[in-house]
Amino acid sequence: MVKTVANDVHTLIEQDKKHYIHPTSSPKLQQEEGTPLIFTSGEGVYANSKDGKRYFDGLSMLWNVNIGHGRKELATAAYEQMTQMAYASSFKGYSNEPAIKLAEKLASISPGDLNAVFYTSGGSESNDTAFKLARFYWAQKNKPKKRKIIALENAYHGVTIGAQTATAIPLFHNFSESGIADVLHAKAHITACENGDKNDPDYESSIRATIEREGADSIAAVILEPVQGSGGVYIPPAGYLEAVRALCDEHEILFIADEVICGFGRTGKMFSVEHWGVTPDMMSIAKGISSGYAQLGGVMVNDAIHTVINEYDGVLAHGFTYSGHPTACAVALKNIEILENEKIVEHTAQMEKELLAQLKKLEEKHAHVANSRSIGMLAAFEVVKNAETGERFAEDVAPAVKVVDECFERQLILRALGPNRDVIAIAPPLTITKEEIAEMISIIDEALTASF
Numbered sequence: 016m017v018k019t020v021a022n023d024v025h026t027l028i029e030q031d032k033k034h035y036i037h038p039t040s041s042p043k044l045q046q047e048e049g050t051p052l053i054f055t056s057g058e059g060v061y062a063n064s065k066d067g068k069r070y071f072d073g074l075s076m077l078w079n080v081n082i083g084h085g086r087k088e089l090a091t092a093a094y095e096q097m098t099q100m101a102y103a104s105s106f107k108g109y110s111n112e113p114a115i116k117l118a119e120k121l122a123s124i125s126p127g128d129l130n131a132v133f134y135t136s137g138g139s140e141s142n143d144t145a146f147k148l149a150r151f152y153w154a155q156k157n158k159p160k161k162r163k164i165i166a167l168e169n170a171y172h173g174v175t176i177g178a179q180t181a182t183a184i185p186l187f188h189n190f191s192e193s194g195i196a197d198v199l200h201a202k203a204h205i206t207a208c209e210n211g212d213k214n215d216p217d218y219e220s221s222i223r224a225t226i227e228r229e230g231a232d233s234i235a236a237v238i239l240e241p242v243q244g245s246g247g248v249y250i251p252p253a254g255y256l257e258a259v260r261a262l263c264d265e266h267e268i269l270f271i272a273d274e275v276i277c278g279f280g281r282t283g284k285m286f287s288v289e290h291w292g293v294t295p296d297m298m299s300i301a302k303g304i305s306s307g308y309a310q311l312g313g314v315m316v317n318d319a320i321h322t323v324i325n326e327y328d329g330v331l332a333h334g335f336t337y338s339g340h341p342t343a344c345a346v347a348l349k350n351i352e353i354l355e356n357e358k359i360v361e362h363t364a365q366m367e368k369e370l371l372a373q374l375k376k377l378e379e380k381h382a383h384v385a386n387s388r389s390i391g392m393l394a395a396f397e398v399v400k401n402a403e404t405g406e407r408f409a410e411d412v413a414p415a416v417k418v419v420d421e422c423f424e425r426q427l428i429l430r431a432l433g434p435n436r437d438v439i440a441i442a443p444p445l446t447i448t449k450e451e452i453a454e455m456i457s458i459i460d461e462a463l464t465a466s467f
């Protein structure tokens with residue numbers, strides 16, 4: 016007997032409930048209420064759902080669809096590569112053309128001497144790879160005791176077990192407490208301390224004090240997101256990245272920049288470290304590398320690390336089946352070509368001014384809106400009890416969740432973040448126009464009015 020497959024929304028919701036375990040979701044809620052959305056198609060900043068609605072994708076899904084939805088050129092690139100050779104192994108030194116060409120391209124667009132890439136399938140794998148490479152590097156340099164990784168409070172680096180240990184958002188430790196050894200956390204963004212000001216009240220929790228306490232000879236690397244993303248979109252103060260770079264140089268510690276969200280134009284530069292003229296020793300990349308059209312990530316390494324790798328006469332026993340995936344690399348090449356040819360990074364920097372101006376208007380109009388900020392199309396504002404005094408709502412109020420729900424009712428997708436759930440993140444596709452920014456802001460405006 017032929018089994019018929021029903022394709023209506025209700026059947027799909029039931030099948031979803033029965034068989035699909037969702038990542039970073041609330042299973043019980045999902046069982047009770049069913050999936051809130053089944054996406055079917057998209058174009059530009061819009062994403063369509065199975066029930067016939069059109070949503071404004073104010074977060075580029077997971078901060079990754081940088082060139083917007085529905086770009087057929089990427090499908091063509093995937094088709095052409097797939098019909099030639101969809102997949103090929105990169106183990107044992109085997110190679111393939113898209114992986115080689117993309118590596119060359121990445122070297123040409125990365126800052127400083129970040130000239131070689133180790134491919135992964137996403138951001139978490141990239142950070143785990145960076146940690147392993149840092150420890151490998153120091154072991155090869157006859158400093159095997161340099162093993163510790165310093166990450167920042169409120170950081171998000173992913174969910175594989177190494178990356179999760181570096182992630183400091185408590186929610187991600189509820190699921191599974193176990194982590195890797197030798198990962199420490201320091202307080203974020205205290206420039207004076209990193210510059211050596213011991214009078215700062217936060218000194219003891221700074222990166223500098225952590226290095227002094229633990230001993231530089233035990234520390235392999237410092238990892239940070241140049242702009243913290245999932246923690247709540249925190250742009251570092253002037254001088255911070257430079258201070259961390261100098262601190263790492265002073266103590267012979269590798270500096271890993273997690274550009275998983277920030278990279279590929281998101282902040283109005285190809286890579287966000289360019290804003291501060293800083294070159295890290297390693298740079299984790301993913302998301303915007305392919306605008307989400309294929310699963311791909313990587314770690315860019317500088318010449319010193321690359322040399323140590325090249326001089327190793329054993330087997331570099333680290334690699335994923337999908338490291339250097341030809342189809343994913345072909346898609347990424349086309350994606351970067353579009354970013355460059357259409358001057359999307361420059362456009363993003365222009366649109367930042369527009370978005371900031373509109374957010375300021377929201378601040379002027381709504382008594383609960385404060386601290387709006389944006390770097391490129393990586394933006395946020397806070398929902399506070401009193402914008403004038405800066406008083407926050409109590410932790411259990413989670414005011415941003417309410418506003419985000421009201422936005423969703425009006426078919427705008429945003430995300431509530433931050434330790435107090437009072438930050439609303441905005442990160443639309445970089446191709447967004449002035450008119451689309453106005454559309455998005457007017458929905459937020461209505462949602463705020465409905466919330467309070």
Ligand code: PMP
Binds near residue numbers: 140171
């Ligand atoms: N690093 C950062 C800064 C991220 O934002 C993310 C994902 N949101 C990751 C790493 C993990 O990437 P993935 O989900 O692709 O493993």
